[in-house]
Amino acid sequence: MQVVTTAVRKAGRRLLRDFGEVEQLQVSMKGPSDFVSTADLRAEQTLKEELSKARPGFAFLMEESGESGDDSWEWRWVVDPLDGTTNFLHGIPHWAISVGIEKRTGTETSEVVAGVIYNPASDELFWAEKGVGAFLNDRRLRVSGRKDIREAVFATGIPFAGVPRKAEFSSILHRVMPQVAGVRRFGAAALDLAWLAAGRYDGFWELGLKKWDIAAGLVMVKEAGGAASDPDGGDPYGSGNVVAGNQTLQPKLRELVVDGIAAVKARPAG
Template sequence: SERTLWDELRVARPGWGFLMEEGGEIPGEEGKPRFIIDPLDGTTNFLHGIPHFAISIAVQEPTLDGKGWGDVTAALVYQPITDESFWAEKAQGAWLQDRRLRVSARRHLDEALIATGIPFAGRGDINEWARIYAELGPRIAGIRRFGVASLDLAWVAAGRFDGFWESSLYPWDTAAGCLLVREAGGFVSDYKGRSQPICDETVLAGNDALHSKLHKLLVGALRNA
């Protein structure tokens, strides 16, 4: 599926670069954007016959000096099983098909349903995750782990989840989802509270009130390590 996406997109946007989960980085022409692609987010679900996985595509612009990468300006997370297309353009909002998305309006932690990803196969710090879980778990309405970070973020944008945290991710896991949440009125940062175009090594997302409350708890959990 990655090769198919690459073949189609390089014809549609000649000279653009690519950053892909399987194919790595393919530089484009100087000054042109790049696509960030995960052709199958949720591979383990797919291999086990669990109908929850997605295709994630984002567009990232180069910085003005041409020496790095800046804002993500377009995003698509597509769930083929449900035929749901979550998409966004910078300053144009986030959408599910033709319906405008907004993050949830919940303000209280005890009403909040939070998504996460659990470290596995030697990736990530399970002890760090457990400390955060111990701090958040007793205070929120529930935690879900579905194994598809791009969809977790898309569901935060859609108000299905009220927040999300995870670490040890890659740009193709979160690039599209970060823009979706922001364009739906939410906040995305790393664990230190820094808002970056793509938060991947650590990511925390939610509406304004819950992001702030979750961040305080998360910082407390890590400080007490």
């Protein structure tokens, strides 16, 4: 964990400098409403250099540069150098560096056993390790204890323009909103999961996420006493479809998500 903490803090210092000069960043389009900045690329390079120097045998899965290292890796870094890029580029101080540590457990299986999520703008460093717990800096984290869905605040991610599954999102939201105290969308899935682990949210759902978005966050939620699955009850790390929450509210949220998806599938074509 010390290796990762050192790396994310170094990358974070560079990102903070760029964040202070956000108007001058050179920005290019990567896809629909998905920006890549020079800051993003520099942060990824810093992380790769620092992590490779400390653990030269580990492979990588990184948002910008993809997979690298030995195909038969035993350990792998799963890295999002700047989760919440749109927030970053608009001067909104809600973005993070996310690093998951994945261990191969079989020929076709693996498990994320630790992770770090760091928001340099607030200097909040969330970390978790399997069997050790989840922490914010040095404070132990636990998911919220709320049991009444009417008192719950859930987080989600709204699909961008040009991204599929907008109909499913709208259908799910239509079912969730009348039953809860509030729904929040802050635009950084890694921080959503970290905040869930910290008890700031009571649940979170989003469809179509990538491994680097959720690797660190999923182990954090579980180590804080929460539950996470995909809508079908399977592994969200493989599918990228996440429904997470405390042990009481996660099944209730999953039921609403399943109903929302089913309603879209039942609509007549055209």
